[in-house]
Amino acid sequence: MTSVQNPVPETTHALNVAIVPDSFKGSARASEVAAAMAEGFAKGAASRACEVEITAVPFADGGEGTLEALIDVWGTEAIEVQTTDALGRRVLSRLGLSADQQIAIVEAAEAAGLPQVSDVARQPLDATTYGLGALVAHALDLGVSQIILCLGGSATTDGGTGLLSALGAKFVDANGDQLPAGGGALENLASIDISELDPRAATVQWQIACDVTNPLLGAKGAAAIFGPQKGASQAQVEHLDGALGQLAEVLEDATGRVLREQPGMGAAGGLALSLGSYFDVELVPGWELVAKVLGAHEILDGADVVLTGEGRLDSQSLDGKVVSGVLAASGPGCDVIVIAGSVDLDDAQLEESGILAAYSIAPGPATLSELSTDALALVQRTAFSVARTYLRK
Structure with missing residues (x-):
């Protein structure tokens, strides 16, 4: 400030x-x-x-640029982490850490963003949030008590399965074989093995910055609204919508949590769906989340x-x-x-x-x-x- x-x-x-x-x-x-x-x-x-x-x-709206805005105010430096992009290629990404080292800020665009894969043809069925999970895992290694996950700018439509896979979950088909990365393969999802899911992910406070209100599925869902900008054809949009529907069914059967209609669940290719099914997460409008961290309401109210x-x-x-x-x-x-x-x-x-x-x-x-x-x-x-x-x- x-x-x-x-x-x-x-x-x-x-x-x-x-x-x-x-x-x-x-x-x-x-x-x-x-x-x-x-x-x-x-x-x-x-x-x-x-x-x-x-x-x-x-300031920032909870999408791209939020990491930089918060570390500038916190007076800290971004931490570089070796991970992978949305197509599985090695890339150096960043996360932010508050001055007291208790809050980590992670941007979806840092390890699953469109700009990182702009050098090749877009692959909407295969793009994965796995690399984002490596950033989350590193934040957990740092011992944080809160993770702010900023949605926006992602190249993915995998319902957050890649992120959860990086934390130890296994998404398998009817034969017990682990599915390949990406949202397209989820049409064959039969069950989810969380026996090796990192237990630390359940102990932190999750806040997810989201600046859209789209549900997971349907005409206003993740695939239909955001799929085309990620390279999806109409046929691929329908494929991804069906695949996310299958994921929602399996998650609902496994956890009892029904999230498909929750506003914002369609953001970033349904990224919050898998996290929200297994952990307590709070979806917050990006502006409100950043405002709360920075005390912006007090500043603006007196101006x-x-x-x-x-x-x-x-x-x-x-x-x-x-x-x-x-x-x-x-x-x-x-x-x-x-x-x-x-x-x-x-x-x-x-x-x-x-x-x-x-x-x-x-x-x-x-x-x-x-x-x-x-x-x-x-x-x-x-x-x-x-x-x-x-x-x-």
Whole structure:
């Protein structure tokens, strides 16, 4: 957390400014964006002779970038772990650890993400969360009492069976043979052997950050909604939906827990299904989970004006992302201003959302590469202009 204060006469009432941006993915970490916004706004306020008290906190929505946002605030470094990607190839991934070493933050995208397998044709039936399980196992080795698992950006639709396999579970067919990795093989699932399942996984507190409300199966389920972006054809979508249905049946028979209709269970290819069947897990909206860890509600509730932002402000930003969380958590009468790489909301959408104003950092015609290269300088410059415009002498 960064605090910046401009020295001005004590008789002037200080404006309380909260800065809580997401990362500009592919361009800058949330901590860098927060610092750039704070510096730009502080300079703009000084030029207007206005007293401001700025609290800047890097933020995330529980998906990609959450690990970086939390370790930046915790003041810790990411821990590298040798594991495998969604196609089983060796890869070096990361997990985060809180300052007291009791909370581990694990991102699905770190060991089961689409970017890691973008160099080959997508394999939706075979992609596995097994490598993610290695990150979880390492967190358990570190002796943590809580694991925050961030869904989002996965290349998988395996119902979390790969993760549970890495922790010792065996998913077998009617002949007792262990199934190959991936969601496609689950159509042949007959039973699950948990005799060697790591007992430590039942002793930690599980929180799963999820920013969608899709159920596991059906027209709004994991395969139908998210399968195509992972490379699944219509036939493969139907295959995966049936396979996840079979997994749900076997898990329900084994544990008595019926989770298929629970909101959010369709996120990241049903990743939480296997975990939630055997362990007590809490699915939390990503924004809410991060807000609780960072104490963001207290920061936002006391703010007169909030600056937030992300790489692209569009309709998705208003549905479970950082911007929507900021709008929901800001106190009454607080002005919310967005700084983004691009703004793809019209005036009516902005007004209806409650956003006071939205600014693009683009100074003119520019390519995405150009904006990415200069993102932080442009964010700072835009925040300076926002302060100059918003504040009065």
